Amino acid sequence: MNTEEPRLGSVPAAGEKPSSVIVARDVWKSFDHGRTPVIQGVNLEIGRGEMVALWGSSGSGKSTLLHLLSGLDRPDRGEITILGLDPSREETRLRLCRRHVGFVFQLHNLIPDLTMLENLRIPCFSERRPAREVDARARYLAEKVGLSHRLTSRIQNLSGGERQRTAICRALMNRPEVIFADEPTGSLDERTADVVFNLLLRLVSEEGASVILATHDQRFTKGCHRSLHIHQGKALPL
Amino acid sequence: MDFLKLIFINIRRHRLRSLITAAGIGFGAASMLCIVSIVLGAVGMFQNILSTESQFILFERNVSDLFFSSVRASQLEEIRNFPLVKRVDPLLVGIVSSPNHPIITCFGVEADNPRLRQAHWLHGSAAAFGREKDAIYLGERAASFLKATIGQEIPIGSRRFLVGGVLRTANGFEDGGVFFPLRLAQEFFHKESQASLATVELRPGASFAAFRKQVDARFPDLIALEDKEFNRSYSQFRILNVTSWAIGICSFLLGGMGVANTMLMSVFARVREIAVLRVCGFSRQQVAGLVLGEAAILSGLGSLVGCAAGFAALVAMNAAPQLQGYVRAALRMDLLVGVAVVTLATAIAGAFYPAYFASRIAPAEALRFE
Numbered sequence: 001m002n003t004e005e006p007r008l009g010s011v012p013a014a015g016e017k018p019s020s021v022i023v024a025r026d027v028w029k030s031f032d033h034g035r036t037p038v039i040q041g042v043n044l045e046i047g048r049g050e051m052v053a054l055w056g057s058s059g060s061g062k063s064t065l066l067h068l069l070s071g072l073d074r075p076d077r078g079e080i081t082i083l084g085l086d087p088s089r090e091e092t093r094l095r096l097c098r099r100h101v102g103f104v105f106q107l108h109n110l111i112p113d114l115t116m117l118e119n120l121r122i123p124c125f126s127e128r129r130p131a132r133e134v135d136a137r138a139r140y141l142a143e144k145v146g147l148s149h150r151l152t153s154r155i156q157n158l159s160g161g162e163r164q165r166t167a168i169c170r171a172l173m174n175r176p177e178v179i180f181a182d183e184p185t186g187s188l189d190e191r192t193a194d195v196v197f198n199l200l201l202r203l204v205s206e207e208g209a210s211v212i213l214a215t216h217d218q219r220f221t222k223g224c225h226r227s228l229h230i231h232q233g234k235a236l237p238l
Numbered sequence: 239m240d241f242l243k244l245i246f247i248n249i250r251r252h253r254l255r256s257l258i259t260a261a262g263i264g265f266g267a268a269s270m271l272c273i274v275s276i277v278l279g280a281v282g283m284f285q286n287i288l289s290t291e292s293q294f295i296l297f298e299r300n301v302s303d304l305f306f307s308s309v310r311a312s313q314l315e316e317i318r319n320f321p322l323v324k325r326v327d328p329l330l331v332g333i334v335s336s337p338n339h340p341i342i343t344c345f346g347v348e349a350d351n352p353r354l355r356q357a358h359w360l361h362g363s364a365a366a367f368g369r370e371k372d373a374i375y376l377g378e379r380a381a382s383f384l385k386a387t388i389g390q391e392i393p394i395g396s397r398r399f400l401v402g403g404v405l406r407t408a409n410g411f412e413d414g415g416v417f418f419p420l421r422l423a424q425e426f427f428h429k430e431s432q433a434s435l436a437t438v439e440l441r442p443g444a445s446f447a448a449f450r451k452q453v454d455a456r457f458p459d460l461i462a463l464e465d466k467e468f469n470r471s472y473s474q475f476r477i478l479n480v481t482s483w484a485i486g487i488c489s490f491l492l493g494g495m496g497v498a499n500t501m502l503m504s505v506f507a508r509v510r511e512i513a514v515l516r517v518c519g520f521s522r523q524q525v526a527g528l529v530l531g532e533a534a535i536l537s538g539l540g541s542l543v544g545c546a547a548g549f550a551a552l553v554a555m556n557a558a559p560q561l562q563g564y565v566r567a568a569l570r571m572d573l574l575v576g577v578a579v580v581t582l583a584t585a586i587a588g589a590f591y592p593a594y595f596a597s598r599i600a601p602a603e604a605l606r607f608e
Contacts, residue, residue, distance in 0.1 A: 063606075072517065073602035090522070098519035105605065109514045113247040123518040125241070170518070182605075 021178050021210045022046040022069055027078035029064055038064045039075070040233030048177070051201065051211040053221040055238060056230035062214040063182050065230060069212055070103065070180040071096060083177060098126050102171030102209075104200065106183035108163040110155045116142065116166050117151040123173045134173075141169040145199055161192040168200050172207060179204050181213045185220070197223065241524075245531040248504060259500040260539040266493040267544025267581045270486055272551050274573060277482040281475050283411045291352045292327065292437035294449065295468045299461040303474060304434050305331055311431040313457055320452060322444040327351050328433035330423045334395035339383060342394065343415035346423020346433070353407065354417070361388035362403020368419035373402030377413040397426065438462065490584050497588025501533055505596045512596055513604030522597035529593035530586060537585030541578045548577075 022044070029039040038061040046052050046069075054062040067073040068080060071087025080087065083100055087093045102123070110119045120138035121131075142148045145165040155163060164184065171179055184200060185193035201223050204211050213224060221227035227238035249256045296317070298307040309328070318326045330346030347354065354364045360378060367375060374394065376386060381404040386392045390401045394416060407413050424430050440449055446464060453462040505512070512525055 067602040067605075072605070073600070094519055094521055097517060103517050105514075109510065109605075111244075111247065111511060111514075113251055114243075118243070122515065126519045126521065126524065 019047060020045045021048050021050075021083055022212070023079075023081045024069060025079045027065075027068055027075045027080060029061075029068055029073070029075050034076075037233055039068065041078075042233075042235045044069070044228070044235055046178075046210055046212060049208055049210055050226065051204070051213065051224040053224040053227040053238075054212065054214045054230050054235070055218060055221050055227055056216065058216055060230045061233055062216075062230040065235065066180055066182050066212060066214045070101060070178075094126075098123070099174055100176055101178045101180060102174065102176035104164075104167050104171045104179065104181040104184040106186040108155075108167040108187075110163060110166055110170070112156045113154065115152050115154055116147065116158065119155060119166060120170055120173055123170060127174070137173060137175075138169070141172055141203075144203060145169055160188055161196060164188060164192075164196050165199060168196070168203065172203060172209075175207060176209055178210045178212065181211060183215055184213070185215075185217070193217075241527070242531070245528055245535060248508065248528075248532055249535060252504065252507070255500060255503070256536060259497065260536045260543065262496045263493060263537050263540025263581055263585060264542075264544035264547060266489045266584070267541050267577050268548035268551060270489050270580065271545055271548030271573065271577050272555075273482050273485050274577075275548075275552055275570075276555075277478050278570075278573070279410070281478055283409050284475075292439045292465070293446065294438040294440070294462045294464060295435060296326075296438055296453065296460055296462045297435035299459055304472075305333070307434045308429070309433050309436055309460060311433070313460065314433065314436055316456070317436070317438065317453070320449070322440050322449045322452070324439045324441045324444075326436050326438050328420060328436045330418075330420060330427065330429060330432065331434045332423065332427040332429075336384065336393050336395065342380065343411060344394075344418055344423060344426075345412065345415055346418045346420045346427070348420050353412070354405070357405040357407045357412075360404045360406055362405075364405075366402065367417075368422075370400060370402050372399055372422065373419075374399040374422070375403045375405060375417040376401055377415050377417070378404060378406040379410075379414040380416055383414075395426070486580070490580060490587075493581070493584040494588035497533055497537070497585045498591055500536075501529055501589045501592035502595065504532065505529060505592045505599075509599060509604045512599050513601040516599065516601045517605075525599070526593035526597040529596050530589050533585040533589030533593075534582060537581050538578075540585075541581045544581065545574055545577060 023046075024042055024044040027039055027042045027044075028037075030037040042065060054065055056062045064073065068075050069082075071080070071082055071093045074088050082096055085092050085096060087096055111122070117135065117138055120141070121134055124134045124137075139148060139151065142151050145168060147162060147165055147169075150158060150162060150166075155166070158166065164187070168184070171181075179200075181200065185197050188196060197220055201211070211224070213220065215221065221238060228235040229238045230236075296309060297304055298309060301307045311328075314326055314328055317323060328346075328348065329351075332344045332346070334342050334344060336342055349364075349368045354367055354375075357364070360381075362375065376384065381387065381401070384392055386401050388401050388403055391398050392401060405417070418426065420433070424432060438449075440446070450462050453460055512528075515525060515528075
């Protein structure tokens with residue numbers, strides 16, 4: 001049994017660490033060539049280790065805001081920095097994705113033909129870390145989520161909850177400083193959703209990472225340090 | 239995580255589609271191998287017919303096909319007397335048909351022609367060539383498909399001839415053809431005192447340029463070309479080469495479009511997966527590498543199957559009596575490598591746009607894609 005947590009990854013940028021992991025200034029985003037405004041002038045700062053929920057109804061723009069804050073999408077206007085870096089540049093975004101941020105989606109988005117262990121190796125692929133270290137980290141996380149016995153199982157043989165727990169492990173593989181979770185329990189039944197959500201918060205808290213959680217379920221906002229209501233393109237304190 | 243494994247899972251995931259794509263590529267490779275082998279074999283055999291021990295080929299200037307060339311016996315006689323010339327071997331080429339065999343190539347040669355000497359005589363002998371009246375001599379394959387043997391009388395064109403011997407040569411055309419004594423051929427083809435061409439061997443140390451100059455000066459209606467020069471400039475060879483290239487390019491384009499279609503479908507089917515890989519830190523180049531790698535593996539598989547199938551087809555054609563040995567199933571390493579390289583290039587060219595498309599997938603947009 002491996003309980004010794006291996007140290008992977010490195011401190012993000014050279015120099016002083018910024019106190020805020022994410023800063024968004026006057027961020028705007030629309031679709032259909034500007035005909036459908038989705039995000040309208042959002043200002044936001046998220047601190048190190050902070051857990052922030054973006055709560056809103058379906059179509060309110062919380063996923064869009066999450067994608068903008070994570071650097072997966074670019075704003076039409078405004079500025080976003082992650083750990084003091086500008087994610088709009090491809091090399092910076094890649095560097096962030098490879099070392100400093102992790103993602104959990106509503107659908108697990110694992111590769112079904114691969115085993116759980118192989119899926120967990122994917123975020124470490126581009127960094128070419130020693131296989132032994134990577135596998136040790138995978139085993140450590142699998143044990144934390146109670147799936148160490150499923151490491152060699154193919155994803156298609158795992159249950160919905162097990163898949164989502166695997167997705168959480170994948171997001172944590174590189175010891176990221178920020179986790180972006182987009183409706184991570186949206187595809188699960190209520191009981192499993194509670195288990196997976198609590199697991200996510202506990203693990204992230206142990207890792208000392210910040211979390212930005214997009215959810216339509218107000219129950220989950222209670223476990224976070226701060227909640228923002230996404231409504232008509234604005235982020236309002238809840 | 240093994241990059242190759244990521245490539246292979248997509249091939250395994252869509253086994254039937256991968257199989258069809260590889261089969262398509264294999265069919266293209268097999269076609270290309272067969273076409274090029276047949277063309278090269280045909281050209282090679284024809285070159286062998288023309289250049290037994292000679293250095294020059296002499297024929298009528300400005301004819302598109304040697305079948306239409308005419309060199310007079312008097313001209314040949316004069317050339318034989320050139321001090322530079324060691325020997326001149328006239329050759330009259332004609333085509334006739336016989337029942338069930340639409341094409342039989344006939345070669346009218348003199349009794350001391352080196353190709354008769356060099357042949358392996360299965361029945362009869364080179365020394366007896368032309369001694370018996372109205373006797374013709376069959377190549378081994380011709381004897382086989384005409385079901386004839388020495389002493390038999392067989393129909394060739396509008397006449398019947400006595401089989402004076404059966405010989406085996408190293409050349410498919412000759413093996414599937416009929417040798418006539420030159421005079422008999424001239425009479426049969428109504429080309430009295432004529433030959434289609436002549437091969438010329440010069441005396442040791444003789445100047446090729448001087449011989450050519452002499453021919454040009456004395457017989458402006460004839461042209462003397464060195465063997466290699468002839469192979470490069472003979473219009474029939476050029477047509478064959480251009481045709482095989484054209485077919486090759488068409489196969490290349492069709493194959494490329496097939497691969498492009500398959501790989502594009504493959505990319506569309508895994509847009510979300512590609513987006514997740516991008517989110518997990520895969521660069522655009524790595525994503526493109528997945529698509530190009532898949533195409534390369536499929537083309538490699540196609541090449542292997544195609545080359546094996548193409549070779550099998552050549553062996554089958556080689557054995558078919560109807561083809562009279564015009565096809566030579568020889569596995570040439572340079573040809574195999576050429577086919578493999580062209581197939582790989584086709585696959586990579588075909589996969590280039592899908593790879594580019596995959597590398598430009600925007601993760602946020604793709605994750606919204608249901």
